[in-house]
Structure formats: C-alpha cells, structure tokens
Amino acid sequence: MKMPRHRVVASSPLINLITELSSSTTPISSGSPTPQIPLSQQLATLSSTTPPLNGANPAPQALPAVVASTVTAPCPVAPTRVDVDFVLVDHSVHSLRFELKALIPAVECVADFLNAIEKYPNHFNGQPSEELLSLIAVIEDADPNAPGLSEDDTNANWGHRQLSGAWRMLLSKWDNIGNATVACKLVAAVARTCKVARLLCTERKISANSFLCDNYLEQMIASLWTRWREAGGPIVEKKKTADLSATEENTPPIEDHVNTGVGEGSADVSVETVTPTLSKVPSKPELEKLLSGLLIEDLKSLCQTFKLTFAKKPLKEDIKKAIVDSPFCVSEADIKKAIVDSPFCVSEAGLAELRSLSQARKELKKKKKD
Incomplete structure (x- = not known):
C-alpha cells in the first residue's frame, strides 16, 4: 500500500507568521469593530526586521561617514649645506x-x-x-x-x-x-x-x-x-710703550718673547707695533704670491688685523686689490696693496701670519691631491 506523499515546507519565522495570521479569526464584539491592520502592511513591516529567507546575514547598515580632522606637521626644512673644509687655523x-x-x-x-x-x-x-x-x-x-x-x-x-x-x-x-x-x-x-x-x-x-x-x-x-x-710655567712680562726711548735710534732690540701683535692699541701695545721692522717688508711680487693662495675668509681676517675698512661688501678679487693698492679701496686687489702700503703690514708678526696662512693653504691642497 502506497503511503501518501507529504510536501515538506521549509519553516521560517515569516512563513509561520503567515500561517498563524491566515488561520486566526477576529472575535466579534458587540461594540465597535476593532480595526484590523491589512496583511500586506504587516508583511511589509515584518520583512524589514526579519532576516532573509535564505538564512544569510543581513546586509550591514551603512554608518554615517566620520571625517577625521588630521593635523599635518610641517616638514622641517634641511639647512643649507655649507662647505667648511677650507676653514683652517694653524696651531703655531x-x-x-x-x-x-x-x-x-x-x-x-x-x-x-x-x-x-x-x-x-x-x-x-x-x-x-x-x-x-x-x-x-x-x-x-x-x-x-x-x-x-x-x-x-x-x-x-x-x-x-x-x-x-x-x-x-x-x-x-x-x-x-x-x-x-x-x-x-x-x-x-x-x-x-x-x-x-x-x-x-x-x-x-x-x-x-x-x-x-x-x-x-x-x-x-x-x-x-x-x-x-x-704647574710652575714661567710668566713673560710684556714691554710697555711707556718704556720706549723717545727716539727711534735709541729703541732697544725687540725681544722674541714680547707680544708682537699688529694693529693700534693702548699703552700695552707691543714694541713691534709701534716701531715696525721695515727690513722685513717683502717685495710686491712676493706679497702678491703669498696672497694668491689665500681664500676670501683669510683675506677678511687680514683686513680685521690690519684695520682695513670698506665702503661696501667686497668680493674676493676686490679684497686682494685693496690689500695691494690702497688702504681704503673696495676691491680685493685694493686690499693687497693696503697691506703692502699700510704701516701695520710690515711688522714681523703680521708677515709671519701671512706666510703661515699661505703655507697652510698649500698643505691643504697637497693633502687633497694625495
């Protein structure tokens, strides 16, 4: 004997609700009839709150976009690279x-x-x-x-x-x-x-x-x-200008321990600054040769030592010309002549510094070649 076939219906909250609603009856009261919500409206409401029939997860609701307020830190600017290899100070x-x-x-x-x-x-x-x-x-x-x-x-x-x-x-x-x-x-x-x-x-x-x-x-x-x-190191007494004789002929020889700095000064100025040793003045070709190997920073230092002033900011060639030609010109060549002609440039210490700078530059160039 064949058994009757039964159709298997998938059970879900939505189908159960439909079945329940279709089989229920609304009681009749003696008063005003209770208004009924149409089935289509109930289904529409239900469909918005129940998961889909296929059992998949409901689509996530989009959240309001949140705009983050970000503060961008300013990028530090790298400082200008400066070539300092030419800056030299001899330890003499x-x-x-x-x-x-x-x-x-x-x-x-x-x-x-x-x-x-x-x-x-x-x-x-x-x-x-x-x-x-x-x-x-x-x-x-x-x-x-x-x-x-x-x-x-x-x-x-x-x-x-x-x-x-x-x-x-x-x-x-x-x-x-x-x-x-x-x-x-x-x-x-x-x-x-x-x-x-x-x-x-x-x-x-x-x-x-x-x-x-x-x-x-x-x-x-x-x-x-x-x-x-x-530690017991000896102290050298500086000779004062007040100790000098009134005449240049009677000026005693300069001792090698006396401060022989160049430039104007007070009563403590060294003997050599007051009475430059003229015999030590180099020829102009020799001086130009010494100056030719120097950098503009060296020349500016010489200007400070020899009390040279300028009406404007000089270029390197301007400074050299000023040393050679005139104490108060504005060119580099003028500075060269200024040192030659200035009474401060003929001191032993001044020339020693000039020769020391020139020699230091030569040694630096030689090291770079090696």
Whole structure:
C-alpha cells in the first residue's frame, strides 16, 4: 500500500507568521469593530526586521561617514649645506695670535698665555692624556652639515655638542695637557669651530650678535693659562710703550718673547707695533704670491688685523686689490696693496701670519691631491 506523499515546507519565522495570521479569526464584539491592520502592511513591516529567507546575514547598515580632522606637521626644512673644509687655523703661536685677536680681542689672558708658550715652548715635555687627544679629534672632525642637528647645536650655537661635556675636568691639571704643542692644538681646534660658526650664519643668512663657541674659547684659554702657572710655567712680562726711548735710534732690540701683535692699541701695545721692522717688508711680487693662495675668509681676517675698512661688501678679487693698492679701496686687489702700503703690514708678526696662512693653504691642497 502506497503511503501518501507529504510536501515538506521549509519553516521560517515569516512563513509561520503567515500561517498563524491566515488561520486566526477576529472575535466579534458587540461594540465597535476593532480595526484590523491589512496583511500586506504587516508583511511589509515584518520583512524589514526579519532576516532573509535564505538564512544569510543581513546586509550591514551603512554608518554615517566620520571625517577625521588630521593635523599635518610641517616638514622641517634641511639647512643649507655649507662647505667648511677650507676653514683652517694653524696651531703655531703666530697663527693663534692672529686668529684670537680677531675672535676674542678683549680677553686679556690670551696674550699672556701665548707669550709664555712662545718664549718657553719646551718648558713642559709631558704626554697628554688619551682623553684630551680624543677631545681634540672630536672637535676637529665635527661636521656642521650632519643630519639631525638641533638649533642648540648649530649656526651661532655650533660647538655646543662638542664642548659642553667634561673638558673642564680634562683641563683641571697640566698633567692631562702635557706640553705647549698640545695646548696650542686644542686652542686651534676651538678657534676653527668659532670661525665655522660665523661662516654658517653668513651662508645661511642668520643674524647673530654672539657665538656660543667664543665663550668656550675664552674659558678654555683662561683654564690653560691657570694650569700653566699652577704647574710652575714661567710668566713673560710684556714691554710697555711707556718704556720706549723717545727716539727711534735709541729703541732697544725687540725681544722674541714680547707680544708682537699688529694693529693700534693702548699703552700695552707691543714694541713691534709701534716701531715696525721695515727690513722685513717683502717685495710686491712676493706679497702678491703669498696672497694668491689665500681664500676670501683669510683675506677678511687680514683686513680685521690690519684695520682695513670698506665702503661696501667686497668680493674676493676686490679684497686682494685693496690689500695691494690702497688702504681704503673696495676691491680685493685694493686690499693687497693696503697691506703692502699700510704701516701695520710690515711688522714681523703680521708677515709671519701671512706666510703661515699661505703655507697652510698649500698643505691643504697637497693633502687633497694625495
């Protein structure tokens, strides 16, 4: 006997509701009939709240778009790269006297210290500490174009990173310094840092009234001078202009330990500044040869030393011409003649600085070729 077939109907909330609604009856009351909601409206309402028949997840409702307010930080502008390889400071006493007079002219102990180590360069023959040699290397090798330098470590503050450490502890006794040559090398390294700071501000068009490294240079020289005396280093007395005879014929010979700086000064000006040694004046061809190897920064330093002024900012060729031709011209060639003709250029110290700069430039060019 065949069994009757039954159709299997999928069960779902929607079908069950339809079945229930179709089989239910509305009771009749004696009062006003209860209004009935049409089936189509109920189905429409139901379809908006029930899941689809195929059992899939309902489509997610779109959320209101949220616009995030983002703040974009300004990209830091990399500072202008400045070539500083040509900036040199020789560690000879003559060169340091020339450089320090331009950088820190008001520091009184500079002349005292340089006079002492110039007169007695071999009074101390000790070896410097490794820490001090490392400090000199750090100062000499510092790169002002290195990435990541903060404003506290560059431009007018150049030298802060290298010199804000424990150098005072290293200079707490002369034993760490050892000898006069090492002391001069340390001073030369810091003096070069001062010149680089000035060059950075000039090339990057930054106005600076002072340079942090100048303070370190002053403090370091004062510390070296103190350590020299504490260790028993001799002190050289400067000869005063008041001690000079009234006539040039009776002027005593200049001793090699006397401060022989160039330029105008007070009663403490050295003998040689007042009575230049004319026999040491080079010929103009020799002077032009010396000047030809210098850079514009060297020439500007010479202008400061020889008290040369200009009506406008000179170019390199303008400066040379001014040295050779006229004390107050505005060209580089004028500066060359100014040094030749100026009474300040014929001093032994002035010419020694000029020759020292010229020799330093030659050595630098030779190193680059090698």
